[in-house]
Amino acid sequence: MIIDGQAVKPDQRYKSPVIDASCFEQITTAQISQFISAQVRWRGLAPETANRYREIMVRLFNWSMREGGVLTPGKVNPAAEVERYREHAPQIRFLSLEDIDQQLHALRSRPQLQAMVAVLIYAGLRREELLWLKTDDIDLNPRNRGG
Helix, strand or coil: CEECCEECCCCHHHCCCCCCCCCHHHCCHHHHHHHHHHHHHHHCCCHHHHHHHHHHHHHHHHHHHHHCCCCCHHHCCHHHHCCCCCCCCCCCCCCCHHHHHHHHHHCCCCHHHHHHHHHHHHHCCCHHHHHCCCHHHCCCCHHHCCC
16 A cells, blocks of 8 residues: 555554455355454444345355355355344334324325325335335225224
């Protein structure tokens, strides 16, 4: 590395973590575990993010073993053996009645959008649930409603 025109050896303490293997089949569970824990320390990843890294590695190995002909020792996915991080309990938040009034009042000049937002709020749908909602998921038959 060159700093101010002089060659400087990089400080290994600040080197980005990598998995050192010449081929996919050589990557071990221990290496994956060390890589993820180094990412947690080096980048300050949250447990949820560390678990997403693990999930991506599991998928990558599953795909490479199925589609790419990668043969791991014992035909075991080394990433699947990595222990998950304990995730924090999600914080559940609700809109107050005042929040709902503000949301709907802000949309008073756009009645169609206001109606859509009201349905989402009163049905309790989250953004992810809305994005995956299909016509088959909606039942408008009053006989099928409980109570």
